[in-house]
Amino acid sequence: MSNPLGADHIDIIGPEQPESSAILTAEALTLIAELASQFQSRREQLLELRRERQAQIDAGKLPDFLPETAHIRQGDWQILGIPADLQDRRVEITGPVERxxxxxxxxxxxxxxxxxxxxSLAPAWDKVVQGQANLRDAIRRQIDFTHPETGKQYQLCEDPAVLIARVRGLHLDEVHLHWQxxxxxxxxxxxxxYFFHNHQTLLExxxxxxxxxxxxxSHLEARWWADLFAYTEERFGLQPGTIKVTCLIETLPAVFEMDEILYELRNNIVGLNCGRWDYIFSYIKTLRNHPDRVLPDRQVVTMDKPFLSAYSRLLIKTCHNRGALAMGGMAAFIPAKDPAKQQAVLTKVQADKELEAKNGHDGTWVAHPGLADTAMAVMNQYFGDSPNQMAISRSEDAPITAADLLAPCDGQATEVGMRANIRIAVQYIEAWISGNGCVPIYGLMEDAATAEISRxxxxxWIKHGTHLDNGQLVTVALFEQMLEQELAVVRQELGQTRFDGGRFDEAAELFRSLTSAEQLSDFLTLPGYQILTRQTVA
Structure with missing residues (x-):
């Protein structure tokens, strides 16, 4: 449907949803139009700056700390502050906005x-609108759910967790809402x-x-967000700094500008987070033309590798120096039914969280409620009676240099690793273009970052002539041969009915085209989104 609200307002493109009348109100759309008029063109400029910066790195210039902002890194300043209910974030769970x-x-x-x-959300139009309605209902304590097959009922407890909404990245459009x-x-x-429908209830x-x-x-992108927050707070008569934000440091360029990002957002920011899976993907993407920075199997690129350890430690030191929280990364494991496998899962989660806690992180992520107790026990052990670990300054650390953050990673590219990448990526992409962005695959709860690293x-490996552990040279032909072989494995694992009823041919073609292309595409979710929304914007 098309619902024009005037030349300077919003057109709704696509089918009306049951929740549309409650979520896509005239007042909410007016706010979107205001924000678009103020900030849309600047967003385009920021995306162009990304492309220009990447071109410089492709030509040989390595990322580094910015000389023009040295005064910010060397200055004596702090963020505005952290609300009481965000002081203790020792364990956070993440997931899509399904009811x-x-x-x-x-x-x-x-x-x-x-x-x-x-x-972890494939942003089909119905999922976006329903997700906003689900959060609105949860905040008002009006949410419940009855499973359509089992009849099992789900209701909110008396003391739910604190809610934080993660929005999409700047590179993604919403094709179902148009402005001009x-x-x-x-x-x-x-x-x-989210802000329009919930800020007043949340504050109450x-x-x-x-x-x-x-x-x-970059810090310029952080400034864009800071200006947007300030505009919104003034527009609704709120105290400056009412909106609070945590920024993920999950791109290689951003790790060199953490002080600057905190500074730009100092009225609103409460912390930074190690988005480590996307960070590994960004390391590959940013340094794609540098043959000495080729990563091995992603399964061995763990947080104890020098470049990732430096990233974690610098984030903690930077945050704590500015009075901000330093959040750790994701444990993507899901519980196993077999007792031996379950114990192995819990052992891995415990080791991962102990490393984060020892480093000084103020909290960590899990993807499944069944891992919350294990993560919580580790954090409780290290935190003691404190709500966080901001007292750990890491001031005794040697300065972390650009060379530390860019250090090549040892390890081997293997046939087993390459085949696993193919199987996992194809299954994830198939789920994503079918509308599901949070997918259990081989004992892990996967989101888009996994498929991004895999491809x-x-x-x-193809670009830089990497040899696998069996001596084979990785080429487009080898990849395409393995893709066909691993598709057969997936068909056998899932069964003919599930495979034929899915969209595996489309997923495999998207994966093939991206992986064998001469240029590395920025995000697979961009062409994936075109497939996902093909019917609703037709």
Whole structure:
């Protein structure tokens, strides 16, 4: 349908949803139009700056700390402050904004639920609108769910976790909402709808409108967000700094500008987060033309590798120096039914969380409620009676240099690793283009970052002539041969009925075209989104 609200307002493109009348109100759309008029063109300029910076790196210039902002890194300043209900974030659970997931996550033994409109949500139009309605209902304590097959009922507990909404990255559009004939930035839509419908209720409850911001690449992008927050706070007569945000440091360029990102957002920011899976993908993508930075199998690129350890430690030191929280990364494991396998899962989760806690992180992520107790026990052991670990300054550390953050990673590219990449990526992409962005695959809860690393790793091996552990040279022909073989494995594992009823041919073709292309595409979700929304914008 098309619903024009005037030349300077919003056109709704696509089918009306049951929740549309409650979520896509005239007042909410007016706010979106205002934000689009103020910030849409600047977003385009920021994306162009990304392209220009990448071209310089492709030509041989390595990322480094910015000389023009040295005064910020050397200055004596702090962020504005952290609300009481965000002081203790020792365990956070993440997941998409589907109704049952929202209830289960808010009920989990965690401090925070990060409700995700980004990497764990395939942003089909119905999912976006329903997701906003689900969060609105949860905040008002009016959410329940009855499973259509089992009849099992789900209700919110008396003391749910603190809610933080993660919006989409700046690179993504929302093709179902147009302003002046063009799609609106998805992040603007997610932010405006969540803020508009919920900020007043949240403030009345003693909490506030809290957000996670993904995939920042520079302090100029942080400034864009800071200006948007300031505009919104003034527009609604709120105290400056009412909106609170945590930024994920999950791109290689951003790790060199963490002080500057905190400074630009100092009125609103409360912390930074190690988005480590996307960070590994960004390392590959950013350094794609540098043959001495080729990564091995992603399964061995763990947080104890020098370049990732430096990233974690610098984030902690930077945050704590500025009075901000330093959040750790994701444990993507899901519980296993077999007792021996379950014990192995819990052992891995415990080791991962102990490393984060020892480093000084103020919290960590899990993808499944069944892992919350294990993560919580580790954090409790290290935190003691403190709500966080901001007392750990890491001031005794040697300075972390650009060379530390860019250090090549030892390890081998293997046939087993390459085949696993193919099987996992194809299954994830198939689910994503079918509308599901949070997918259990081989014992892990996968989101878009996994597929991004998988296809970028193979692309990098092809480009730079990497040999596998069996001596084979990675070429386009070898990749395509393995793709056909691993598709047969997936068909056997899932069964002919599931395979034939799915969209595996489309997924395999998208994976093939991206991985064998001469240039590495920025995000697979961009062409994936075209497939996902093909019918609703026709």
């Amino acid at each position: 049952k997931m929202v209830i289960n996550a808010l009920n989990a033994d965690v401090k925070v639920f990060m409700a995700d409109f980004e990497d 004939g063009k799609p609106i930035t998805g992040a603007l839509v997610d932010f405006a709808l 409850q003693g909490t506030g409108p809290y957000f996670y911001i993904p995939k920042l690449q 970028a790793s193979i692309w990098q």
